[in-house]
Amino acid sequence: MGNIAFLPIGLEVALLVGAIGVLMVAVTMGRSSRDWAVVAGAAIGVGFVISVRQWVVVGESGTQLAFGTKGADGLAVANQMVAMDKFGALGGMILMVVVGLALIGSWQMVKDLGSRGAEFVALILLSAAGMHMMIVSANLIMLFIGLETASIALYVIAGFLRNRRGSDESAMKYFLMGSFASALFIYGVALVFAATGSTSLYGSTSIGQFLAGNAMPNPGILLIGIGLILVGLAFKMSAAPFHQWAPxxxxxxxxxxxxxxxxGVKVAAVAAMVRVLYIGFFQFYDDWSMAVALIAALSILVGTATAIxxxxxxxxxxxSGVAHAGFLLIAVLAARVSLDAMWFYLATYAVSLVGMLTVVTVVAGASAGPVSIESFRGLGKRSPMLAAAIAVFMFSMAGIPGTSGFVAKLVVFTAADLSGFRWLVVLALVASVAGLFFYLRIIVVAFFEDSDTEETPLTLTGPRIAIGFAVAVTVGLGLWPTLLLDFAREALPHL
Amino acid sequence: MTMSDLAVTAGWYMALAALLFSIGAIGLLTRRNALVMFMSIELMLNSVNLTFVAVGKELRTLEGQIATLFVMVVAAAEVTIGLAIIVAVFRRRATASVDELSEMKG
Structure with a gap:
């Protein structure tokens, strides 16, 4: 035991044990979904605690790398696979909150699935483990493994309701497009390896060390490699023009x-992108920042125009998620001057979106495929609390003052402006105003249009807690943003 | 022309891999049968393997070979899930053409 450091991969271990535990409980103790909830909740809770523990340990003794090649003295010296830093710890905390909320929101679906529900829960935990692996990976091959662990589980999750038409279509499209993106990503890694002789982000044999020590008069292969890695990650976060699968x-x-x-994928892909680009390829900042800015601009334009x-x-x-991927890419650029802006945007957008989709599961059913906006008519009369929650989430995504979405956009745009992307900020501001149209339309439909039914959606305790928590976070961080910003300011990656 | 001019260097392997990768990518984007698209993805992953092995040999490092093993494992996992999804679609619709899968529309 002594020479294996478990803390850096503690969160992954907790989630994997939880996933296997859920399956074992389902096999041995029967199909009571309450038992699975206890196991999955414990795994997520332990994962959160481990992330907090990592934060504390890093604060006391500094960042560290783990799982490297051993030198003569028995200590890891090179090719480390995992970085333990506040970057990964905060990513883990955010992921655990998001996974927890999403599981609570989808619990009705788990119940409806019967005995297959346990597999659904296990897959979500496995996927979350892969996502966190993406955030903490110190090697591009490791990042690929995390990416695939997250994605392959998600393909199955997308097609889980195989009895309903549309779900299989969803899975097929996700699988083909996702595998294509993964292939592009790993080919990019292969080209980077060809150009620099390394896939490590840290250590004496890392990509960054090679680039610092060798002037590259002809970096063509390296630039193609960086570009393909970017495209692969942009696919996963559904940034335009790689977004067609998402809707x-x-x-x-x-x-x-x-x-x-x-x-979850957005959180993981954005965090991984920041680590790879800034740690691995900082010497080529001028090249990749332009590519990221273009993808961001296109995402914002396409996402906003088509959402209407x-x-x-x-x-x-x-x-709207495509447009937000664009805003998040601006945050990636802004991470050069302030990383807290990126974390704030990621965390608040993720929580608002999970809250919003939990409301949708309550109103339209957790297993529903297409959900017409019309089905929200008259929600203000039928269920004022749910309608109010929708208003909060939509205001936040639109960026209305008083919600976390406003502060997120404010800090990201300020930081992006400082990094020298004023044209992008102007574009994003215009798009934010245009975005008001489709966010406010949901609120108008919910509050000012009459519905044919008087049916009140039944909100169970679980979704009620999840929605309440998401509303509290959205409003709370909108009014007291420093609670998270001060915290996130320290969440730097290992250098 | 001496023998050393004709030696097959890593560059040739990388060029071949790039060609295979392009064939895979074009196949994926133009063919409409899910199985053929899937084969195209496998071709792309194999060209990645070829790049890793050739570069690893050239640089005299084991990292390339090890990376190849990981890519193969991931490809195998993808095959398992991908074939299952294709079979599920085929059982429902008796077709593996992605053009038939167009119920989702905005």
Missing amino acids: DVYQGAGTGAVAFMST AQSDLKRMLAY
């Missing part, structure tokens, strides 16, 4: 599953 997948998959797959035309709420949220 179909979101619409076809069960709403409960969408809450997790839309937020949608009549299906999940498609609308998917296209």
Whole structure:
């Protein structure tokens, strides 16, 4: 035991044990979903505690790398696979909160699935483990493994409701597009390896060390490699022009599953992108920052323009997610001057989106495929609390003052302006105003249009807690943003 | 022309890999049968393996070979899930053409 450091991979271990535990409980103790909830909740709780512990340990004794090649003295000296730093610790905390909320929101779907529900829960935990692996990986091959662990589980999650048409279509499209993105990503890694002779982000034989020590008069292969890595990650966070799969997948998959797959991947892909670009390829900042800025601009334009035309709420949220991927890419650029802006945007957007999709599961059913915006008519009368929650989440995504979304956009745009991307900030501001249209339309439909039914959606205790928590975070961080910003300021990656 | 001019260097392998990768990518984007698209993805992953092995040999480091093992494991996992999804679609619709999969529309 002595020479294996468990803390750096503690969160992954907790989630994997939890996933296996859920399956074992389902096999041995029967199909009571309450038992699975206890195991999964314990795994997520332990994961959160481990992330906090990592934060504390890093604060006391500094960042560290783990799982490297051993030198003569028995200590890891090179090719480390995992970095333990506050970057990964905060990413873990955010992921655990998001996974927990998403699982609570989709629990009705787990119950409806019967005995297969346990597999769904286990897959979500496995996928979350892969996502965190992406955030903490100190090697591009490791990042690929994490990416695939997260993605392959998500393909299955998207197609989980195989009895309903649309779910299989969703899974197929996600699988083909996702595998394509993964292939692009790993080819990019191979080209980077060809150019620099390394896949490590840290240590004496890392990519950064090679680039610092060798002037590259002809960096063509390296630049193609960086570009393909960027494209692969942009695919996963559904940034334009690599977003075509997202609306179909979101619409076809069960709403409960969408809450997790839309937020978790974004958190992981954005954090991984920051680590790879800044730690691995900082010497080529001028080249990749321009590419990131272009993808960001295109995402914002395409996402905003197409979201306006949608009549299906999940498609609308998917296209709004494309626009938010653009804002997040601005945050990646802004990370040069302030990393807290990126974390703030990631955390608040993820929580708002999970909250919103939990409301959708309550109103339209957790297993529903397409959800028309019309189905929210008259919600203000039928269930004022749910309608108010929708208003909070939509205000936050639109960036209305008083919500966390406003502060997130403010800090990101300020930092991006300081990094020299004023044109991008102007574009993003214009798009934010245009975005008001489709966010406010949901609120108008919910409050000012009458519905044919008087049916009040039944809000169970679980979703009620999840929605309440998301509303509290959204409003709370909108009014007291320093609570998270001060915290996130320290969440730097190992250098 | 001497023999050393004709020696097959890592560059040739990388060029071949790039060609295979392009064929895979084009196949994926133009073919409409899910199985063929899937084969294209496998071709892309194998060209990645070829790049890793050739570069690893050239640089005299084991990292390339080890990376190849990881890519193969991941490809195998993808095959398992991908074939299962394709079979599930085929059982429901009796077709593996992605053009038939167009229920989701905005």
